[in-house]
Amino acid sequence: METILNILREINPTAQVDETTELMEEGVLDSMSMVMFVSALCNAYDVDISLRDVVPENFATPECVRDFIAELCGEEV
Amino acid sequence: MIKKIASEILKIISFMLIFMILLSGVSFLCFSEKAVSQLKSGWQDSYNFLSDEPNTLQIVGVGNSDLYSGFSPLDLWKQYGLTSTVCAEPRQKIRDSLELLKLVFETQSPRVVLIETDMLYDRNLKNGNVRNQDDSLEYFMENADPKYFDSFIENLFTVFKFHNIWKSEDHDLKSKLYNTHGYKYNSHTYKLGNTDYMKETDQEEPLNKRNTAQMDDLLDFCKSKNAAAILLAIPSPASWNYARHLAVERYAEERGVPFLDLNLCYREMGLDMQTCFRDKGNHLNYSGTVAATAFLGKYIQENYSLPVHSGDNAYQHWDEDLGKFEALRENEDLD
Amino acid sequence: MIAYNTFSFFLLYFGGTFLLYSLSPKKIKWFVLLLGSFVFYFFTAKGHVISLLICILISWGAGLLIQLLGDTMQRKVKQVPKEEKGKRKKIRDRYGIYKRCVFTVAVVSIVSILLVCKYDDFFVQTVNAIFSTHIKPLSVVHAVGLSFFVLEGISYLADIYFGRIEAKKNPLRIALYLSFMLTVVEGPVAKYAQLGTQLNAGKANTYEDVSKGFLRVIWGIFKKVVIADRAVMLVNTVFDNHTEYGGFTVAAGIAFYTLQLYCEFSGVMDIVCGLGEMMGLQLPENFARPFFAKSIRDFWQRWHITLGVWLRDYVFFGVSFSKGFRKISAKTKNRFRPYYATLIPTLIALFFVWFTNGFWHGAGWKYIVYGLYYYVLMALGMLLEPLFQKLSEKLKIDRQTSKPFALFRQLRTFFIVLIGMLIFRAQDLKTAAQMFRSMITKIDFSVFAAGHEARFGMSLYDHGAIAVGFAVLLLVSILREKGVDVRGKIFALPYYIKVPVYIAALFIVIIFGAYGEGYGAVDMIYANF
Numbered sequence: 008m009e010t011i012l013n014i015l016r017e018i019n020p021t022a023q024v025d026e027t028t029e030l031m032e033e034g035v036l037d038s039m040s041m042v043m044f045v046s047a048l049c050n051a052y053d054v055d056i057s058l059r060d061v062v063p064e065n066f067a068t069p070e071c072v073r074d075f076i077a078e079l080c081g082e083e084v
Numbered sequence: 085m086i087k088k089i090a091s092e093i094l095k096i097i098s099f100m101l102i103f104m105i106l107l108s109g110v111s112f113l114c115f116s117e118k119a120v121s122q123l124k125s126g127w128q129d130s131y132n133f134l135s136d137e138p139n140t141l142q143i144v145g146v147g148n149s150d151l152y153s154g155f156s157p158l159d160l161w162k163q164y165g166l167t168s169t170v171c172a173e174p175r176q177k178i179r180d181s182l183e184l185l186k187l188v189f190e191t192q193s194p195r196v197v198l199i200e201t202d203m204l205y206d207r208n209l210k211n212g213n214v215r216n217q218d219d220s221l222e223y224f225m226e227n228a229d230p231k232y233f234d235s236f237i238e239n240l241f242t243v244f245k246f247h248n249i250w251k252s253e254d255h256d257l258k259s260k261l262y263n264t265h266g267y268k269y270n271s272h273t274y275k276l277g278n279t280d281y282m283k284e285t286d287q288e289e290p291l292n293k294r295n296t297a298q299m300d301d302l303l304d305f306c307k308s309k310n311a312a313a314i315l316l317a318i319p320s321p322a323s324w325n326y327a328r329h330l331a332v333e334r335y336a337e338e339r340g341v342p343f344l345d346l347n348l349c350y351r352e353m354g355l356d357m358q359t360c361f362r363d364k365g366n367h368l369n370y371s372g373t374v375a376a377t378a379f380l381g382k383y384i385q386e387n388y389s390l391p392v393h394s395g396d397n398a399y400q401h402w403d404e405d406l407g408k409f410e411a412l413r414e415n416e417d418l419d
Numbered sequence: 420m421i422a423y424n425t426f427s428f429f430l431l432y433f434g435g436t437f438l439l440y441s442l443s444p445k446k447i448k449w450f451v452l453l454l455g456s457f458v459f460y461f462f463t464a465k466g467h468v469i470s471l472l473i474c475i476l477i478s479w480g481a482g483l484l485i486q487l488l489g490d491t492m493q494r495k496v497k498q499v500p501k502e503e504k505g506k507r508k509k510i511r512d513r514y515g516i517y518k519r520c521v522f523t524v525a526v527v528s529i530v531s532i533l534l535v536c537k538y539d540d541f542f543v544q545t546v547n548a549i550f551s552t553h554i555k556p557l558s559v560v561h562a563v564g565l566s567f568f569v570l571e572g573i574s575y576l577a578d579i580y581f582g583r584i585e586a587k588k589n590p591l592r593i594a595l596y597l598s599f600m601l602t603v604v605e606g607p608v609a610k611y612a613q614l615g616t617q618l619n620a621g622k623a624n625t626y627e628d629v630s631k632g633f634l635r636v637i638w639g640i641f642k643k644v645v646i647a648d649r650a651v652m653l654v655n656t657v658f659d660n661h662t663e664y665g666g667f668t669v670a671a672g673i674a675f676y677t678l679q680l681y682c683e684f685s686g687v688m689d690i691v692c693g694l695g696e697m698m699g700l701q702l703p704e705n706f707a708r709p710f711f712a713k714s715i716r717d718f719w720q721r722w723h724i725t726l727g728v729w730l731r732d733y734v735f736f737g738v739s740f741s742k743g744f745r746k747i748s749a750k751t752k753n754r755f756r757p758y759y760a761t762l763i764p765t766l767i768a769l770f771f772v773w774f775t776n777g778f779w780h781g782a783g784w785k786y787i788v789y790g791l792y793y794y795v796l797m798a799l800g801m802l803l804e805p806l807f808q809k810l811s812e813k814l815k816i817d818r819q820t821s822k823p824f825a826l827f828r829q830l831r832t833f834f835i836v837l838i839g840m841l842i843f844r845a846q847d848l849k850t851a852a853q854m855f856r857s858m859i860t861k862i863d864f865s866v867f868a869a870g871h872e873a874r875f876g877m878s879l880y881d882h883g884a885i886a887v888g889f890a891v892l893l894l895v896s897i898l899r900e901k902g903v904d905v906r907g908k909i910f911a912l913p914y915y916i917k918v919p920v921y922i923a924a925l926f927i928v929i930i931f932g933a934y935g936e937g938y939g940a941v942d943m944i945y946a947n948f
Contacts, residue, residue, distance in 0.1 A: 018761070021819075038731045042739040042768070043761040046748050058740040059581045092626035099918055106922060237426040247930045 011069050011076075014047045026070050031063075041066075048072070054079045107241045115246040129266045130171040133188055136265075140399065141192040142390050143168035145266070145316075146181035146302075147200025153367035154318035154346075155198070156377050157265035158406045164381040165394030167402060168194075170266025178203045178298040182305060189309055196388055197306045198380070201317045201332050201343075202324070204295050264409060271370045271413075272362045279357070281321045282329070282347050289327035291335060303339055312388060315343040318376060319350070321357070322366040344383060346376055353379045370413075423604065423690055424640055432459040432600060433694055440698050441624055448621035452698075453591060456600040460563070467562035470532050475597050478572040479590040481525030482579045486586035488518045522580045526573055533569045536561035541782035564603040566779060570729055571597055575611045577733050584612055592619055601691045605684070607705045608725040617700050624699035630917075631910050632696030637924045638895075639689025640932075646888040647683035649933035650675045652877050658844060661854050665861025669854050677840045678889065681709070684723075703728075708896045710836075713828040715797045718836060726779070730772045738768040758805060766798050773797075780843070785851070789842045796835060884931050 008026060015024045015035065022028075022035040030036045036044055045056050054076065065075035129152065133141060143166060145151055152172040160168050171184040181203065188194065238244045306313040315336050317324060324347050336343035350357065353375040360372030368376060384390065393399040436455030443451050461468055492514035499506050534542075535557065543556035575593065578584045587593055596615035597603070609615075657664055657672030664672070685706040695702040705724050712718035719727050738744055748764035755763065777790020811818050818824055838855070845851035857863075898905055909920060 038735060039765050039769075042736070042765060045740075046745070046761065046764065049745070050749070050752060056740075058736055061736070061740075062583070095626070095914060096629060099921070102918060103922055103925065106926075110926070233427040233431060234425050237430070243929060245935060247932065248935055 008069065008073055010051055011048070011072055014044060014051065015069065018043050018047070024069065026073075027068050029068055030066060032067075048076065052076055052080060107243060111241045111243040115243040129264070129268060130173045130176075130184060132264075132266050133169040133171065133192065136167075136169065136192070137398075138191045139193050141167050141169050141188070141194050143196045143198065143384065144185065144188050144192070144194040145170045145172065145198035145200065146176070146185055147172045147198075147316075147318075148176040148202055148206070149174045149268075149367060150202045150318040150320050150323070151198075151200040151316075152266060152268045153270065153362070153369075154200075154320075154373055154376050155380065156267040156370075156373045158267070158402075158409050159374050159377045160381050161394075161402050162406055163378055164385055165392035166381065166384065166390055167393060167399065168265065172200070172266060175206065176203065177206060178295060178302060182298070182302045185302065185305060193309070193311075195311055195390060196384060197311045197313045198316045199299075199302065199313055201315050201328075202320065204291055204299060204332060204335075205289070205323070205328060206295070265405070267373070269370060269413075270362045270367070273359055273369055274361050274363050275359075276321065276357050276361055276364075279321050281324065282326050285326050285330075287327050288331040288334065289325070291331050296335065299335075300339070303341060313341050315341055316380070317343075317345040317347055319346050319355070319360070319368060319372065320366055321347075321361075322364055342387075344380070346379065349379060423687060424643060428459075432462075436600070437694075437698060445621040445623065449592070449595060449619045452599065452618055453595040456595065456598045456603065459600045460598055460603060464563045470536060470562040470565055471568060471598055471603075473532060474529055474568055474572045475590065475594045477525050477528050478575050478597065479587070479593045481521055481576055482586035482593070483588065484521050485518050485525075485576070485579050488514055488521065489582070492518075518580065522576060525576055529569055529572045529576075533561075533565060536565055538782040564605075567606045567608055568597045568603060570608045570726075570779075571602075571611075574608070574729060574733060575615075577737070578611060587615075595619070601695050601700075602702065605687050605691070606723075606725055607688065607691075607703045608729050609703050613703055614700075622699045624697060627910065628699050629697045631906050632693045632698075634906055634909060634921065634924075635693030635696060636690050637693075637921070637928060639686045639691075639693060641888070641924070641928050642682040642686030642689065642892065644686075644928060644932035644934060646885060646892065647679045647686060649877070649881050649885055649888075650679040650682070652881070652933075654679055654844070658846070658854075661845070661850060661857075664863055664865070665857035666863035667867065668863045668865050669858040669861075673837050673841050673844075673858075676844045677837060678885075680840065680844075681706075682892070708900050710833060711829065711896075711900050712832050713825060714832055715793055715800070715835060718832055719793070726776070730776055734772050734775050735768050738771050739764070744768065759802075762801060766801065769798065770794060783847070785842060785845070785848050788848055789839060792839055792842060793835075881933070884933075888931075 012024055012026075015022070015030075018040045019035055022033075024030075024035055028035060031041075041061070045061065048054070049056055056079070060075070065071055133144070143157075143160075145155055145168065147170075149172065152170050155168075155170055157168040157170060160166055169188075171181070171188060173180070181199070185197065303313050315332060317329070317332065329345050329347065333343055333345070346353065355372055355375050360368055360375070362369035362372075393402075432455060436451060436459075439451045439455070440448055460471065464471075492510060495510050495514075496507050499510065501507075540556040543554050546552060547554055575584075575596070579586050592615065595618050596611055599614070599618060602609060602614065654672055654676045657668060658676070661669070688705045692702045692704070703725050705726075707721040707724065709718055709721040712721050744764065744767070747767065748761075751763045752760045754760070773790040773794035774787065775790070776793075777787045780786045780789065816824055841855060842848070842851045845854055895905055909917065912920065
């Protein structure tokens with residue numbers, strides 16, 4: 008979780024994020040920073056995230072992101 | 085529940101009815117043809133005849149912008165003492181011309197009707213192709229043309245046609261020259277350059293069946309009113325050529341009406357193509373108009389025995405209109 | 420040229436459809452819409468309905484095929500036991516390739532229709548210019564709405580490909596989505612989930628829908644017919660005779676054009692959305708008071724919104740998530756500082772977005788430059804962001820809360836947009852440059868000179884009408900920017916007050932509209948796309 012939150016803070020320094028922040032709804036991420044975020048996640052966890060996966064269920068909050076990545080990796084994050 | 089829906093539908097229907105009643109009322113009271121003709125502006129000149137005393141007009145012309153830029157009733161009056169009016173608007177169709185003519189004959193009994201022939205080619209495409217198929221689907225499509233519906237509504241509620249009246253106190257020179265009896269004044273000169281647009285050829289440019297049918301109606305109407313129809317082509321290099329001349333000449337022969345093609349009469353009119361047009365060879369300017377009007381006047385004088393009214397007290401206001409026109413022309417701001 | 424603001428559209432095509440729709444049972448409402456749309460398109464576009472039919476066929480066929488491939492893949496994967504991950508992956512990869520092929524071929528075909536019809540003149544001319552050849556272009560007259568229904572077709576296929584929606588079996592449903600009379604001519608560009616489902620749902624329209632929708636239609640007509648169709652006269656005079664003018668006159672020409680384009684396009688959107696609302700449909704918005712924008716990005720999220728969304732979802736994300744692109748961003752990660760490492764791939768993707776934006780608007784270099792103009796400014800802004808940050812810290816300006824700074828940003832954006840409009844409207848790039856130069860070097864106050872209004876084709880009354888129209892527009896925009904529901908408030912008025920208000924509004928539009936004698940016919944600008 009910390010890794011995810013750190014990435015978010017790097018992309019958007021002014022936003023206050025925690026595990027349940029609504030990323031798109033609260034404007035933490037927009038289309039461009041979303042791409043940067045996904046890219047950073049791919050690098051950090053060595054996974055392959057495609058456009059099909061970028062849906063609200065997976066990216067609504069940092070919690071959702073963690074669960075999604077866990078599923079991809081097949082292990083705890 | 086049903087009561088609610090019923091009351092809502094009622095509200096909608098009553099709104100529409102109120103609106104339509106108001107549309108008709110406003111159209112009739114403030115935006116009618118009659119209201120427009122009384123305006124002292126060059127607006128909707130085609131209705132000018134409504135301000136003329138009944139049974140005083142001897143000649144009426146119908147056509148599109150070629151006509152209102154090429155024939156000047158006041159100049160005809162000056163030279164020949166004949167009264168006339170021009171009922172022409174931009175891109176006027178044959179059908180509209182017939183409607184206007186019918187309106188004219190309600191209060192006037194002109195003996196001569198000038199019909200500008202540019203209207204016969206208004207459905208032709210620029211590349212010379214003609215939508216002339218006998219195809220029944222084509223005809224159906226033409227009949228279903230939404231433009232007819234639009235003009236139907238416009239004529240039903242004339243407020244749509246004449247809503248611009250509120251703007252009519254224009255400072256534009258054109259509009260100051262009111263009571264030009266349908267002629268729209270313009271004195272700009274455009275140097276045309278060389279053109280042999282009336283070079284002889286054998287090919288006729290075929291006439292559209294629709295247009296000839298409507299023209300037949302117009303000619304029949306003139307006949308029914310004992311008025312002599314003359315088909316007239318005002319000089320217009322941009323919208324005329326020899327091929328069209330041939331087609332209209334044949335049409336005129338078949339119908340037994342005279343056809344005056346001024347595009348072949350530059351020399352007789354004493355006109356130079358370099359100085360007589362006001363735009364890219366589409367419309368005559370004032371000096372071109374004077375010459376064309378003189379030529380037409382001479383033709384009418386020689387072929388139709390119309391009484392001359394110059395000096396006649398009953399027609400004094402024609403002298404007044406002419407005087408105002410000439411005075412304003414002299415003070416024209418040479419832009 | 421199809422015009423929405425004609426009696427035949429309102430009373431016949433829409434009127435007939437609306438009446439039938441309101442009276443039909445739920446199950447056939449969608450069919451009524453389809454019939455009405457096709458009658459409208461066929462009678463107004465005539466033979467050009469072919470490109471629309473081709474697009475419908477490709478979208479429907481390819482959509483079903485991609486869906487079928489996806490379902491088959493799932494079925495086959497399930498048949499393999501979970502442990503055999505390798506085998507499962509093989510199936511996924513294989514079907515992935517099939518799906519990608521079908522998707523690519525379908526999208527390329529649809530785009531080709533657009534390229535052939537709209538851009539072939541441009542391509543041929545460019546080739547001729549570079550290679551001194553004399554190829555003759557096809558000069559196919561392109562169908563009305565081509566640029567719009569092509570975008571919708573692609574979005575439908577992409578949404579199926581990326582698993583966001585299911586393909587529709589009935590081709591008529593897709594036909595309705597792509598040819599819907601209210602969106603086919605000038606948009607808004609709607610996704611299938613937004614519009615298609617609604618169109619097929621057959622929701623009943625209520626009195627409120629009809630009443631509020633109608634008010635919005637009147638508002639749209641007001642913007643287009645009273646303001647836009649009037650402003651166009653000055654715009655045309657200045658731009659068609661640009662060598663005669665300079666200074667303030669050119670500036671006025673640009674400003675009036677901006678006003679004209681906004682009122683015309685957003686006016687038509689109001690008409691179309693209002694008519695949709697009268698039938699209980701919510702079309703996506705295309706405008707959100709764009710001139711209150713504080714940055715270029717903000718502007719393009721308020722102007723032609725649906726195009727921006729389409730570009731974001733299908734071009735930006737499409738490029739950013741593509742394999743080739745990921746490789747590039749992996750490379751930059753190690754070469755540059757963190758801020759730039761993530762910025763550079765974004766900028767590359769954005770290039771495609773803006774290039775497409777510009778190119779979609781027109782077949783010409785001018786339009787490409789138009790798109791790239793915004794791209795360059797935006798990229799510069801993003802690249803220099805760390806610098807701006809340091810600068811504002813030094814000057815002690817709080818960029819988030821400072822009101823003067825917000826105003827500065829709005830003005831800056833406004834001027835950037837005006838120059839963009841100059842490029843967009845001028846005949847070509849050379850003319851735009853010349854006009855810009857004459858604007859800042861020539862002194863020309865003729866636009867203010869009394870008595871010369873006629874030269875711009877407008878009388879004093881026309882200027883008055885624009886001024887009043889603009890004032891009303893500004894007032895309503897400010898209210899809406901603050902969140903006031905103007906239409907809701909009017910609707911809430913009792914019937915005997917509402918009727919006079921509506922009728923007064925209608926008469927204002929009828930009497931002060933810039934149509935008929937004295938005004939040229941104005942084609943809908945965006946419908947030329």
